[in-house]
Amino acid sequence: MNVLNVMLQAQGGADYSFLIMMVAIFAIMYFFMIRPQNKKQKEIANFRKNLEVGQSVITAGGIYGKIKEIEDNAVIVEIASGVKIKVDKNSIYADAQAQANK
Template sequence: METILLQAQAQQGSGWTSIIMMAAVVLIFWLFMIRPQQKRQKEVQRKREALSTGDRIVTSGGLYGTIRDIKETEFVVEIAEGVRVRVDRGSVFPAASDEVTK
């Protein structure tokens, strides 16, 4: 009889154990996946807001150019001498190096 009662008590505790384990998995997932991605997004946004006229950039499509004008939602980028295109702010990243264009 005591064995049955002990088994019943052990089974009741397993409900809490599974909830705690699930919470731990969610916490670990958040710490290693979601939080670093949020930090990277904030850093990219900060760099994008710091761009000014004359800065070298690369678009999400892979075009390198120089910012010639800054508007509210877009940049005017010169990709070749005399060739200017309008580019949405969300698709522009600071160029890693100027060696690519040489």
């Protein structure tokens, strides 16, 4: 029992430094990983809300095309002259013209 008391007292001073270290690690992870990812997700969600007919887009599969029709949860994309595919709105990731300008 005496050994246990000595060990607990020896580690008592390290509790605050461990707590400070854990808070610092969480803060670093938040500002360098979590916050940028949340910002990116909000930008993509806003982009999907503002889709317009005639807009050039890129799908998650890497298919470039123009929006011909917008439905509730899907988008009709023309990928070639006369070739149209139906794509889920959640798989539209980028504006093709904005990507070309980068």
